[in-house]
Amino acid sequence: MKLSDFQDCLLLWYDRNQRDLPWRREPSLYKTVVSEFMLQQTRVSTVLPYFENWLTEFKDFKSLAHAPESKVLKAWEGLGYYSRARNLHKLAKVAESWQTPPTSLKQWTKLPGVGPYIAAAVTSISLGRAEAVCDGNVVRVLSRILAISENFKDGATAQKKLRPIAQSLISTNRPGDYNQAIMELGATVCHRSSPLCSVCPILTHCKSGVSEDWARYPAIMGKPKNSANLFRYWVENKNHLLLHASEDGRLKGIFELPEKLPAGEVFQKASTSPFAIRKRTIGNTEYTERIFRIMLNCKMRASLPEG
Numbered sequence: 001m002k003l004s005d006f007q008d009c010l011l012l013w014y015d016r017n018q019r020d021l022p023w024r025r026e027p028s029l030y031k032t033v034v035s036e037f038m039l040q041q042t043r044v045s046t047v048l049p050y051f052e053n054w055l056t057e058f059k060d061f062k063s064l065a066h067a068p069e070s071k072v073l074k075a076w077e078g079l080g081y082y083s084r085a086r087n088l089h090k091l092a093k094v095a096e097s098w099q100t101p102p103t104s105l106k107q108w109t110k111l112p113g114v115g116p117y118i119a120a121a122v123t124s125i126s127l128g129r130a131e132a133v134c135d136g137n138v139v140r141v142l143s144r145i146l147a148i149s150e151n152f153k154d155g156a157t158a159q160k161k162l163r164p165i166a167q168s169l170i171s172t173n174r175p176g177d178y179n180q181a182i183m184e185l186g187a188t189v190c191h192r193s194s195p196l197c198s199v200c201p202i203l204t205h206c207k208s209g210v211s212e213d214w215a216r217y218p219a220i221m222g223k224p225k226n227s228a229n230l231f232r233y234w235v236e237n238k239n240h241l242l243l244h245a246s247e248d249g250r251l252k253g254i255f256e257l258p259e260k261l262p263a264g265e266v267f268q269k270a271s272t273s274p275f276a277i278r279k280r281t282i283g284n285t286e287y288t289e290r291i292f293r294i295m296l297n298c299k300m301r302a303s304l305p306e307g
Helices: 003-017 029-039 044-057 061-065 069-076 083-095 116-125 136-145 155-169 175-188 207-211
Strands: 226-237 267-269 276-282 285-296
Touching (some): 003 155, 029 116, 044 069, 061 083, 069 083, 116 175, 136 155, 136 207
Antiparallel strands (some): 276 285
């Protein structure tokens, strides 16, 4: 593979086919940082309305830094992985004092919530540094281009091992565009299943595409899924609803229906069966939450299922 031809084909395709995304319009360091935090483990389609609303609420690092955490978390509500919002808030407080932003990968990885991927994305897209990103899309593209058959134990291991290869291929003239182009290719053409090889701009450079055995790559075992069952309680009194804020974990500070009922209170169970069942995935665990409706009652204490 001739490197310059590969880069030229990819960048030409990106120039003609890149998606019209709000963080690419009148780009700035702040927009890049916010979008990259939001896009961690989250689809672009999900992020779009949140990003637009975020920029309305917090137009720059300064306005974000001075916002109360409760307002920040409210603006993030529904995106999940709330530690991202807290770390972005902390980063804004650091950024507010910058005379000039840090430019090195090492400096960025010392900031709250910034790992190798975000550091490479921000420094290349906004600061012109030739630092290659290596996310799941890039792993898929590179493993297919080079027909890398190594069986990786999980996605994080694959990203770590392929990062030096990604670095060797990056365009030093247009590093930010190159990084966005290869991620865009993975997101819109080089799909996990049924990739659009016939319209791929780098098909002639792709070993698995030419041999039509793309399905073998990447070989990632993945982490086993865990499952958990929870009881939650809908406790209402007139126009009030009881909520509980988690004190630790990924949902720290987020108000949810309680898993336990307050001691010393008397309740009446509306039904022996849950009135709703919610399923959701947090991290690597799939939760099934059975929600029971409870009423305050001074005359009796309900017999409740143990969670």
